[in-house]
Amino acid sequence: MDDLETLAFDQAPMGIALTEHRMIRACNDTFAQMFGFAKPELIGQSFRLLYGTDQEFHQIRDIGLEPLRQSLPYSDERIMRHRDGTQFWCRFRARTLTPDDPLARIVLSFALIDTDSTGPTLTPREREVLMWLSRGYTSKEIAKVLDLSPRTIEDVRARLLRKFKVKNVAVLLSRLSGVAH
Template identity: 35%
Template sequence: MSALNFQLTDMPLPMVYATHRIIRDCNTEFAELFGYGRDELANTTFAKLYPELADFIRVGRMWRQHMSGGAAYYDERVMVNSSGMRFWCRVNGRSRNATDPFAAALYCFEPLQRPVIAELTGRQIQILTLVSQGKTNDKIAKEIGLSRRTVESHRLRIARSVGAANSAELVAWFLKYRQNESIG
């Protein structure tokens, strides 16, 4: 039996290899997802692909906490392409370095068909994503380092801003847009 060897460029999904959140290599699918050429992304920070620097920092803290010990981790977040258009992505990542998860990691990006709501803050979008994944206020609070009460307040503001009467309506509203093209 012979082993197959694959290179990043052979993968049919948007993938990237990074060290300390600096893109070291990516495949064409990843570059095209963000509207760049591969050479334009090499040796640049992931911060370039986030709507705001605060989003980049917040996601980094969350990933460092959950990807440590060599664990695989995923989340869903809003990213931005080269023309400034915001869009949702599911990001799966894994590092082999148990003590420093950003030392060398491989990430796979999957675009999602969801609305991008400009009036919501980055934190509210993060909480809305976790709510749509069926996570409780307690679990969300622990995952992102907030109090349960703060998470509840964010959920209430989000529900009011989209006209949802309760959490079930909020999740239904959010999931309905998975079928529609992203708006931004």
């Protein structure tokens, strides 16, 4: 890349990373800053570093693989972990360079949705349920994925609504995505 291309890449308004088998091979300055690291600290590291738990890292692995196998981009919203342990909500997009083996080489982008970190602190279970709710899953579907009872998921949903002082999941998700309500 020439100097202008490098400048554009590093200063893009969203975090961009190239991964190979979930290992960070390249990233821009915005990506490193978003997660609280210097670029050299991220290169060669597993993406596990950016998730709250091993379980979360492993569960998210296969989400979106089908569109990637068809050479289509994949997009969702998710909660990620900053180096200092704080959480942030972002829009995630992925495009594979290797459709036959989607995770072999993939370009990812992360755009902040909610930059207000003064919101409630979430437990790992709440983060997990919120991730699935943001993908449109019902309590029964989430319970099946997480091998929990639907009642447990309903309890977590109720706790999320109380923490964020909202009346329903639609308002919760719109608040987290920065949509006026």
